[in-house]
Structure formats: structure tokens, C-alpha cells
Amino acid sequence: MPSTDLAKYLMAFAVFFVSCDNNQVSIKGDIDYLGDANLIIQHQPVHYKYSPVISDTLEVSGQGSFSFSSPVFSRTIRNLQINDESYPLVFSQGSDLNITIQRAAFPKNVRVEGYPEAWDERYNRYLTEIEEIETQIPIEEEKIKVGEENNLLELSERKFKIAEEHLAGTPLRDYYLKAIGEYLVFKVRAIEYNQRFNESFDADSARNQVFSLADSLSFFTIESLKAQRAGIRDFAHYYARTFGIYDSVKSAYGQDLSEYDIKRVAYEELNEKRIQVLDHMESRDALAHARMYLVAERIGEQDLETATPSYEVYLEEFSDYPEYTEFLTYFYNEIKSVSPGQPAVPFSLPDIEDNIHTMKDYRGKFVLLDFWAGWCQPCLEEFSYMKDIYANYSRDDLEIIGISNEADSLVWVQDINRLELPWVQLYGGNGFNEKTFKAYKGGGIPFYILVNPEGKIARYNDIRPSFNFTTVLDSLLSEYKNN
Incomplete structure (x- = not known):
């Protein structure tokens, strides 16, 4: 279920979107092959990375035909998406579009009938x-x-x-x-x-x-x-x-x-x-937009103590830009929900032998969650440091859990065998849409969460095995054992 802030954010968007105009854009089309992928029409979010994704998944028949209609209030661009590839569609009030897609060539060679000019x-x-x-x-x-x-x-x-x-x-x-x-x-x-x-x-x-x-x-x-x-x-x-x-x-x-x-x-x-x-x-419009982007990056990349002053100043100075302030408020509260002191996100994920592991299984020790994928070179570069850390600490004090974002489980298995990583390896899959990764508001990998023995977040993505992890963990272990 979405958080209260997310629900309010999406509801405000939906009310604005539907109430502005009743004119419809209708599309229909054909695709020669889709396989296991989805055909999606995605709205342009306020922020490219941190906004909640608003999209419609189209139903494609066995013969490859699909249709869709939606209200629009002005000419706008929507993205037709298959996996990581997208194609822009021009939506105008009252327009009827007929789309032909060659899956192997997508996003090239898409044909769109119904434009007043040959924009396709x-x-x-x-x-x-x-x-x-x-x-x-x-x-x-x-x-x-x-x-x-x-x-x-x-x-x-x-x-x-x-x-x-x-x-x-x-x-x-x-x-x-x-x-x-x-x-x-x-x-x-x-x-x-x-x-x-x-x-x-x-x-x-x-x-x-x-x-x-x-x-x-x-x-x-x-x-x-x-x-x-x-x-x-x-x-x-x-x-x-x-x-x-x-x-x-x-x-x-x-x-x-x-x-x-x-x-x-x-x-x-x-x-x-x-x-x-x-x-x-x-212009002030341009300044509001640019500052919104920089404040959002600050919230996403720095601790909240560092990010909060600029966030609060923005809300005050640009209160007349509700689209931006409502997004930043939503995002700030989302990050706050996974800040140190908050409960760790629960998960239930399989290892390579299909045994299910949960976050609760590791209560009583510090746990480093490592979100990674085999294609991520910075992730791989951390592994030599992680192997040393894993060897130097008792399993009573520290466990490392790798959660793979790799889209293909067979590739994940090959990576596990190739890399010979001694700590627990779990499969999440689904790229950056992996459920636990998204719940932690991850923006990229490698992404690290340190959970304390009580099952609460101790550090939020401000630790690196190659940089400061050992110093941070030693300090936390000393504090924990002295208490």
C-alpha cells in the first residue's frame, strides 16, 4: 500500500489531470511481438528519478493489438515504453492515433497515423x-x-x-x-x-x-x-x-x-x-525548477540534517509553486521514513537454493544490506574490501546480505558462482524496481543499509566498505556492547 504522502500526491495529480478537460485522446495499434515484456504509457514525472511513476500498462491481445484512451488538457508528450526503451507520443485533445510497432527495431521504425504532420x-x-x-x-x-x-x-x-x-x-x-x-x-x-x-x-x-x-x-x-x-x-x-x-x-x-x-x-x-x-x-520559473532539482538531489544524497535547511527554505520561498513543493514534501517524508532510527524494511527473498530469508532472521547482530548487480562496476570494486570485512568480524557481530537487482536470475546465478562471495546472497530481481530497494528509496547501486541488532536502520547509504565502513561499525559495536 502506498504511504499517506504518496496517496495524497497521486490523488492531487489525478484530480488535476482529469478535471482540466474532458477531451480524450484515443490510440490503437499493433505490435508484431511482445513476449514477457509490458507495453506501458508513462506520464512525465516532476523529477526524473525521485517522483513516483505514473503509468498505464496496456493490454495486448494474442494477435498483438492494443488500445487506450485518456483525457488530456493540452498537447503533451507521453512515453510509450517497452523495458528500458521508450518512444515519445504526442497527445492532443480529440486526436485518434494508430500505432504500428516492430518489436525488434523499437524505438525505431514506429509508425504513427493521426498526426497533422509527419512527426513520427x-x-x-x-x-x-x-x-x-x-x-x-x-x-x-x-x-x-x-x-x-x-x-x-x-x-x-x-x-x-x-x-x-x-x-x-x-x-x-x-x-x-x-x-x-x-x-x-x-x-x-x-x-x-x-x-x-x-x-x-x-x-x-x-x-x-x-x-x-x-x-x-x-x-x-x-x-x-x-x-x-x-x-x-x-x-x-x-x-x-x-x-x-x-x-x-x-x-x-x-x-x-x-x-x-x-x-x-x-x-x-x-x-x-x-x-x-x-x-x-x-526567470523565477526557471529558478524554481532548477532549485527544486538541486534540493531533491540533496535530500536523496545527503543525510537529512544536511538537506533539511535548504528544503525548508525552498518551501518558504517557492510556496507559489505547489507542483514542486508537494513533490519535495512527499520525497522528504519518504526519505525520513527510512532514516536512521526507523525500522528496517521487512523482506522475504530466496537464496540460490530457493531457501527464503527474512529480515527478522538476522535480529541480534548488525546486518549490512548490499544492493548490487553484476553489471555494476562500482559494486564489483567493493567486493575485495567486503571479503576482508567478512573475514575479520564474527557472525555474531556482523552479517552481510547481498540483494541482487539483476533482471535475469540466470545471470545472477552465474555472477554468484563467478565471484565466489561468501556472505548470504538473495535474489530480488526486477532492476531498480526491486521491491526492497524501492522501499528504501534507492536511487542507484551500490546501495548500502546498515541495520542494528534491534532491527532498526543504523546508517542509510553513507557507508562504503572501501572507505568508512570499518570505522563506523567499530564505533557502533563498541557503543552497543557497552550498553
């Missing part, structure tokens, strides 16, 4: 023309990180030019604006790497040039920021990194320090730089 053909051409660029960009990203010659910025600029050509004058303009944001983020990231490998590089001048470029491309407008989704968070984050903060922290604490730990160790300094970006917002 434009989007398909866009996807086709950026396909090679999308393949090459990750390769060039790795080159820029180590100071090798690369053409990352040229590729990214070409992508947004292609988006401009095909989508700028259509209701799918958001994808053009999003491509601009990606290009600007790469421009900012290049500053960090250039000054790392080139002592004479003028970072101040480069930062000013990026801001001028961003202004010329209207990046800081409310229209652009909404299209970016996480773009303003990424821009502010990588802007803060251009001041050498990451390199300084690694020099002090060691090169193996994870990005998550750097964000916590250097929070004040990084945050001071991030909020400088807010000075460039072109």
Missing part, C-alpha cells in the same frame, strides 16, 4: 542519423577522461544539430533541447579534464565561454530546463568539478575513493559551486 517520420530520421554518433560517444568519453585526443564535443554538437534539423519545429522539440543540454554538459566536463592534463589551461575563461554559449542556446529558460529533466543537475555537478575539488579530495583520501563518498566528504565546497549556476536562470 521526423523522429525516426533523427534516431537513424544519430545511431552511429550514440555508439561512438561513450568511446570518446573514455578518451577524454585520460587526456587522449578525441572528438567528443564534435560528435555531441553534431547530434544537437541533427535534432535541430528534424525536431526543432515540432512538438518533439524537447529532444532538441535535451541534445543541447547534453552538449553543454560535455563542454563543462571537458574543462575538468583539460585542466587536469594541461597545466596552462585557462579554466576561468573556459567556464565563461560555456556560460555564454549556454545563454545563446537558451539553456537556462524554463522550457529548456523542463526538457532537460536531469540536465541542470548534471550541469551544476560537472561545473563544480571544474574547480579541482575531486582531485583534491582524492589526493587527501586516496584515489580509490568513490564518487558518492567524494560528494559527501566535499559537500559544502561542491554545493557552494553548484549554486553559482542558479545566478544564470532567466
Whole structure:
């Protein structure tokens, strides 16, 4: 059952959505094959990661046909989704759309009849023309990180030019604006790497040039920021990194320090730089949106004591933006419900031999919950430290429980056998929608929860086996045994 805050949040959305207009959009269509996947129409959430997902799962017949209708109050974009792939649909009042999907090609080659113009053909051409660029960009990203010659910025600029050509004058303009944001983020990231490998590089001048470029491309407008989704968070984050903060922290604490730990160790300094970006917002609407994103990230990544002041200030200053304040209130209370001192989330999950384990089975000792998957390299990098920890502590004091988010259980079994992890391994599956992970409001992996012997949360994702876990656990064990 949803929490009270979630129920209120969803109810407010539903009332607003249905009451604004009675005009319907109707769709029908065919898909050649779906298999075990679901065909979903997803609403655009307020926040790309922390908002509750509002979606409709379409019933697909054995012959592959489906239909759907919904009220709309203005032209809007909804995402047609299969697994991790999505295709944008333009919903307009009174429109009837007929959709044809080739599952093997999805999201390419989707045909949509019923648009007043051939927006589906434009989007398909866009996807086709950026396909090679999308393949090459990750390769060039790795080159820029180590100071090798690369053409990352040229590729990214070409992508947004292609988006401009095909989508700028259509209701799918958001994808053009999003491509601009990606290009600007790469421009900012290049500053960090250039000054790392080139002592004479003028970072101040480069930062000013990026801001001028961003202004010329209207990046800081409310229209652009909404299209970016996480773009303003990424821009502010990588802007803060251009001041050498990451390199300084690694020099002090060691090169193996994870990005998550750097964000916590250097929070004040990084945050001071991030909020400088807010000075460039072109309107109060844009400022409210950008600050909402930064406050949400703070709630999701920092302890509540650190996040609360900026959260409370936002609620007061932007009370006239209820969509944002209601979301932040919902999210803040969700995180508060899994903060230290709250009861651990109950679970009932199988191990590799189908034996069921529950959280209650491990009362009387500290338990480290490790949410992971075999494709997550930072997860794997922690395992050597975890093996040492597991060997150095008694099972009367500490148990480690791995909960896998791996979507494919056969892959999980292969990972367990390959990695030879000695602690308890349980299978949750379902990716980031794994039930226990979602109940803990996890945003990414590796994700760690430390539960105390009374079954209450002792630490919430602010510990790392490679960084501070041993120090934290020793202190908690000493306190527990002395009491």
C-alpha cells in the first residue's frame, strides 16, 4: 500500500489531470511481438528519478493489438515504453492515433497515423542519423577522461544539430533541447579534464565561454530546463568539478575513493559551486525548477540534517509553486521514513537454493544490506574490501546480505558462482524496481543499509566498505556492547 504522502500526491495529480478537460485522446495499434515484456504509457514525472511513476500498462491481445484512451488538457508528450526503451507520443485533445510497432527495431521504425504532420517520420530520421554518433560517444568519453585526443564535443554538437534539423519545429522539440543540454554538459566536463592534463589551461575563461554559449542556446529558460529533466543537475555537478575539488579530495583520501563518498566528504565546497549556476536562470520559473532539482538531489544524497535547511527554505520561498513543493514534501517524508532510527524494511527473498530469508532472521547482530548487480562496476570494486570485512568480524557481530537487482536470475546465478562471495546472497530481481530497494528509496547501486541488532536502520547509504565502513561499525559495536 502506498504511504499517506504518496496517496495524497497521486490523488492531487489525478484530480488535476482529469478535471482540466474532458477531451480524450484515443490510440490503437499493433505490435508484431511482445513476449514477457509490458507495453506501458508513462506520464512525465516532476523529477526524473525521485517522483513516483505514473503509468498505464496496456493490454495486448494474442494477435498483438492494443488500445487506450485518456483525457488530456493540452498537447503533451507521453512515453510509450517497452523495458528500458521508450518512444515519445504526442497527445492532443480529440486526436485518434494508430500505432504500428516492430518489436525488434523499437524505438525505431514506429509508425504513427493521426498526426497533422509527419512527426513520427521526423523522429525516426533523427534516431537513424544519430545511431552511429550514440555508439561512438561513450568511446570518446573514455578518451577524454585520460587526456587522449578525441572528438567528443564534435560528435555531441553534431547530434544537437541533427535534432535541430528534424525536431526543432515540432512538438518533439524537447529532444532538441535535451541534445543541447547534453552538449553543454560535455563542454563543462571537458574543462575538468583539460585542466587536469594541461597545466596552462585557462579554466576561468573556459567556464565563461560555456556560460555564454549556454545563454545563446537558451539553456537556462524554463522550457529548456523542463526538457532537460536531469540536465541542470548534471550541469551544476560537472561545473563544480571544474574547480579541482575531486582531485583534491582524492589526493587527501586516496584515489580509490568513490564518487558518492567524494560528494559527501566535499559537500559544502561542491554545493557552494553548484549554486553559482542558479545566478544564470532567466526567470523565477526557471529558478524554481532548477532549485527544486538541486534540493531533491540533496535530500536523496545527503543525510537529512544536511538537506533539511535548504528544503525548508525552498518551501518558504517557492510556496507559489505547489507542483514542486508537494513533490519535495512527499520525497522528504519518504526519505525520513527510512532514516536512521526507523525500522528496517521487512523482506522475504530466496537464496540460490530457493531457501527464503527474512529480515527478522538476522535480529541480534548488525546486518549490512548490499544492493548490487553484476553489471555494476562500482559494486564489483567493493567486493575485495567486503571479503576482508567478512573475514575479520564474527557472525555474531556482523552479517552481510547481498540483494541482487539483476533482471535475469540466470545471470545472477552465474555472477554468484563467478565471484565466489561468501556472505548470504538473495535474489530480488526486477532492476531498480526491486521491491526492497524501492522501499528504501534507492536511487542507484551500490546501495548500502546498515541495520542494528534491534532491527532498526543504523546508517542509510553513507557507508562504503572501501572507505568508512570499518570505522563506523567499530564505533557502533563498541557503543552497543557497552550498553
